Amino acid sequence: MAKIWLSAPHLGTLEESYVREAIATNWVSTVGPNLEAFERSFSEIVGGLPCVALASGTAALHLGLKLLGVTRGDEVLCASLTFAASANPIVYEGAAPVFVDSERTSWNMDPDLVAEALEARAKKGKLPRAVVVVHLYGQSADLDRLERVCARYDVPILEDAAEALGTHYEGTQVGTRAPVSIFSFNGNKILTTSGGGMLVAKDRAMVDKARFWSTQAREPAVHYEHKEIGYNYRLSNVLAGIGRGQLAVLEDRVAARRAIAFRYRDAFADVAGLELMPQAPWGRHTNWLSVFLVDESAFGASRDEILAGLAKEDIEARPVWKPMHMQPVFASAACVGGAVAADLFARGICFPSSSNLAAEDQDRVIDVVRRVAKGKRRAAAAATAALPVGDAP
Numbered sequence: 550m551a552k553i554w555l556s557a558p559h560l561g562t563l564e565e566s567y568v569r570e571a572i573a574t575n576w577v578s579t580v581g582p583n584l585e586a587f588e589r590s591f592s593e594i595v596g597g598l599p600c601v602a603l604a605s606g607t608a609a610l611h612l613g614l615k616l617l618g619v620t621r622g623d624e625v626l627c628a629s630l631t632f633a634a635s636a637n638p639i640v641y642e643g644a645a646p647v648f649v650d651s652e653r654t655s656w657n658m659d660p661d662l663v664a665e666a667l668e669a670r671a672k673k674g675k676l677p678r679a680v681v682v683v684h685l686y687g688q689s690a691d692l693d694r695l696e697r698v699c700a701r702y703d704v705p706i707l708e709d710a711a712e713a714l715g716t717h718y719e720g721t722q723v724g725t726r727a728p729v730s731i732f733s734f735n736g737n738k739i740l741t742t743s744g745g746g747m748l749v750a751k752d753r754a755m756v757d758k759a760r761f762w763s764t765q766a767r768e769p770a771v772h773y774e775h776k777e778i779g780y781n782y783r784l785s786n787v788l789a790g791i792g793r794g795q796l797a798v799l800e801d802r803v804a805a806r807r808a809i810a811f812r813y814r815d816a817f818a819d820v821a822g823l824e825l826m827p828q829a830p831w832g833r834h835t836n837w838l839s840v841f842l843v844d845e846s847a848f849g850a851s852r853d854e855i856l857a858g859l860a861k862e863d864i865e866a867r868p869v870w871k872p873m874h875m876q877p878v879f880a881s882a883a884c885v886g887g888a889v890a891a892d893l894f895a896r897g898i899c900f901p902s903s904s905n906l907a908a909e910d911q912d913r914v915i916d917v918v919r920r921v922a923k924g925k926r927r928a929a930a931a932a933t934a935a936l937p938v939g940d941a942p
């Protein structure tokens with residue numbers, strides 16, 4: 550039987566023709582009609598905001614932080630429960646991440662803890678340069694509250710919407726409210742360009758600046774004059790062709806991911822101790838990944854026993870992101886709270902969630918998970934029954 554992946558690419562019918570066109574017309578570098586069309590279509594998704602297509606979401610984060618003026622000696626608040634790419638670019642710029650714990654409602658950055666962190670730093674007279682808000686697993690953070698808190702201290706937000714294309718907050722796509730936002734088209738995301746990212750900003754001058762930096766900061770002179778340090782971060786026109794095709798199927802992919810998550814939820818409705826990640830009331834959670842929390846005593850087996858059971862059947866599943874404040878590389882970083890993210894990491898599991906996951910394959914996953922719990926309960930019951938009379942607890 551074929552391996553079942555956690556989150557595989559899922560191409561539509563248009564991507565190949567755009568890629569062919571790029572090759573046939575020789576637009577195979579970092580300029581061309583696919584890039585222009587990809588950015589134009591993406592802009593429509595983010596409410597008409599200007600955007601620039603980049604080589605990765607991480608590159609977009611890096612340039613986004615630079616746009617907000619993050620530099621050596623600064624602090625930047627960042628969600629602890631996220632992928633390392635949310636935090637690494639803070640360090641690229643010589644700044645220090647300060648991690649903030651999650652709230653239970655959405656698993657995203659806790660606005661009360663952000664307020665606490667900002668208040669403490671205001672008292673010391675040095676505010677963070679920015680706050681990286683992550684929309685985790687396709688669920689929006691509580692933007693109203695986070696914005697209110699950050700506005701009080703005039704600290705800008707950078708929305709890391711790498712996992713949140715198609716995610717809504719109060720009816721609108723996330724990554725459209727902060728001065729700078731980023732998206733990812735990595736191979737495991739809801740849409741892919743094989744690898745790629747997008748930077749979105751409110752201010753067109755910021756997007757122009759990011760585009761300039763992303764193409765080696767070449768001043769307009771034939772001899773390539775340089776007044777600033779640049780980067781080679783622009784997306785290829787070939788890959789933008791994949792992106793163009795992918796944008797056409799975004800709503801289908803969102804519907805498929807949500808259906809998969811709710812199918813797991815329904816299939817596990819009679820299984821104690823296995824609960825779908827909360828669906829916060831303020832938006833549309835794409836459920837980019839179907840994430841569940843395991844209560845070992847109710848379920849009868851641990852999260853790691855489920856992972857082992859799935860691995861044995863060649864099914865890829867993973868724990869929830871290991872929080873940044875628990876990562877060796879960030880051992881010396883400050884963290885506000887941390888117990889919630891640590892608990893979600895200890896008990897959280899991501900099930901196969903590809904939008905092209907076949908129903909039969911999802912049934913295989915469901916079967917294995919149910920068997921792990923039943924097997925453990927049967928073994929426990931047998932052990933109790935085997936106790937000699939008189940020794941029973």
Ligand SMILES: *Cc1c(COP(=O)(O)O)cnc(C)c1O
Nearest residue numbers: 605606607632634635711733735
């Ligand atoms: C994937 C991801 C990124 C990085 O995107 P790449 O395109 O892989 O560089 C950043 N932040 C989060 C939360 C992600 O999941």
